[in-house]
Amino acid sequence: MSATYLMPTYNRQPISFTRGSGSWLYTKDETPYLDALTGIAVCGLGHCHPQVTDAIQQQAATLVHTSNLFGIDWQERAGEILCTSAQMDSVFFANSGAEANEAALKLARLYAHKQGFKRPKVIVMEQSFHGRTLLSLSATANPKAREGFYTLDDDFIRVPFGDIAVIKQAAQDHDDICAIFVEPIQGEGGLNTAANGFTYLEELQAECEAHNWLFMLDEVQTGNGRTGKYFAYQHSKARPDVLTTAKGLGNGFPIGACMVRGRANGLFGAGSHGSTYGGTPLASRVVHSVYDVLANSDIMDNAVTEGLFIRETIVDALGQYGVSSRGAGMMIGISLPENMDCSQLVDRARDEQKLIINITGGHVVRLLPPLNMSRDESTQVAERLIDLLKPSF
Ligand SMILES: Cc1ncc(COP(=O)(O)O)c(C=O)c1O
Incomplete structure (x- = not known):
């Protein structure tokens, strides 16, 4: 080799x-x-x-790609089964975790822009990993990964994971925060769980509600059944406004998703975001097959x-x-x-x-x-x- x-x-x-x-x-x-x-x-x-292999083989022999200029039946079906399982309102299909997160972070900025913010900030966690595109890399903690790329550090406030007091303090210190973005369990950063488990997510959501911030979860790694629920947040009473996933979503076939609910729904309109490949008939049918297996086993x-x-x-x-x-x-x-x-x-x-x-x-x-x-x-x-x-x- x-x-x-x-x-x-x-x-x-x-x-x-x-x-x-x-x-x-x-x-x-x-x-x-x-x-x-x-x-x-x-x-x-x-x-x-076998069910995923069958979906890939059948769709590869039927129709692989048309672009999002056209209706895609399998994308509609994948969107329905995914949003129903995730308890979200709508989805944008991307091709990876970083791209799903890029969409989420762009959404947060648009959310702030519509309220007249000049340069909004997103709260992210120490030891976090969110991907390698410039915005998702800027949200990522690892200084070695960020080194040399002129990341947008001023657009993020980095706080210790699992500590709700620092969030309350940040709310007092800054008037330009628009969202919190967090992994329910930190995967790359050391498999870190909050001391109070998933209750931490409920505390974070309460802060978001109190300050009109978006509550955004990166479930790229924790999603798609990995923790024993479709999404890890479902172990708690918390409900995110924005939810991203990838990895297990396609069981090896590359696809990512950014889902929204309530006040985050409808922020993206025609032309404000897009992807040539996102949600091809082939990728979408794979997602549908993965969720069919999760739901019926x-x-x-x-x-x-x-x-x-x-x-x-x-x-x-x-x-x-x-x-x-x-x-x-x-x-x-x-x-x-x-x-x-x-x-x-x-x-x-x-x-x-x-x-x-x-x-x-x-x-x-x-x-x-x-x-x-x-x-x-x-x-x-x-x-x-x-x-x-x-x-x-
Ligand atoms: C929590 C989390 N977010 C985002 C990513 C980036 O995903 P991708 O490598 O598909 O861009 C990863 C990858 O490890 C991840 O674990």
């Missing part, structure tokens, strides 16, 4: 897969690897889910049961060494002692255990397995990780 013509934007692992099925990835020589990462929270239904319940099982099995075995777990459903963080050297863990898990994992926040093993993993596979994820980690203690 030669990467000569590829820009070196990723530190790629020295392996590639030629085939995937369910929770398993296979190399050219058919060596199976247990996938507890699913392409970074993307293939929630497992690799090559026990997959989301399975994500909760198996996610808890994986966490409990690991903490039962390694809790005595200071290992703890956090997350929801199949979005799992296994927190290792801070002084532990984790630099080789991803490579060792792959080579010694044939297990695909990821490390985030320096010392947190991030597990994002398929939502429909069997008990035998969940047991193997836990046991392979325990076998990998135990000798280090």
Whole structure:
């Protein structure tokens, strides 16, 4: 495999897969690897889910693209099933998480503009990740990712995640805030959950209501059943004005969505936003098939049961060494002692255990397995990780 013509934007692992099925990835020589990462929270239904494969194959042979200059029946159908599941009013289909977030952040600016703001600010969180387009990158916390790109730092107020007092303080200090934009669980930033769990979202929404700000959730990673609900906010009584998603939405087929409700509905009109590819017949039919599977199976319940099982099995075995777990459903963080050297863990898990994992926040093993993993596979994820980690203690 030669990467000569590829820009070196990723530190790629020295392996590639030629085939995937369910929770398993296979190399050219058919060596199976247990996938507890699913392409970074993307293939929630497992690799090559038959219903999704069928949707892709049928639509690829029927009609792939017409552009949004025309009505797209599958986009209407995908919009209905998605908005109904997400409890939102309408959707704009994009092609990725960053694009969905770009739409959300543009909406917030338009919302402010219509009220006469000169240069509005959006509250975002430390350790957040929202994407790589300029506006979504500006909202992202990681200074290394932002370095050199002249990000629009003055348009954002960055506060610690999970702390409602700092939001109240920001409301007193600034009169130009138009929205809060937050991940219900921070994925890239360390699998961080708020101390009071999803109640934090209710507190944030209350502040938004009090100050007439938009309450905007980035569910690019937490959405589409990942945490055991269609969207993570549904674990709470909170309701966002703007909701973005991508990743699991297409189970590997690229598509993103920005949904709106109530006062955020109707802000975008003809010409104010768009995408040549957004919501093609092919991508939309895939979304419809993913939501059809989620709605007509026990997959989301399975994500909760198996996610808890994986966490409990690991903490039962390694809790005595200071290992703890956090997350929801199949979005799992296994927190290792801070002084532990984790630099080789991803490579060792792959080579010694044939297990695909990821490390985030320096010392947190991030597990994002398929939502429909069997008990035998969940047991193997836990046991392979325990076998990998135990000798280090
Ligand atoms: C919470 C969150 N938002 C946005 C993004 C960006 O999504 P994409 O890589 O599809 O642009 C990601 C990707 O990791 C994410 O986790």
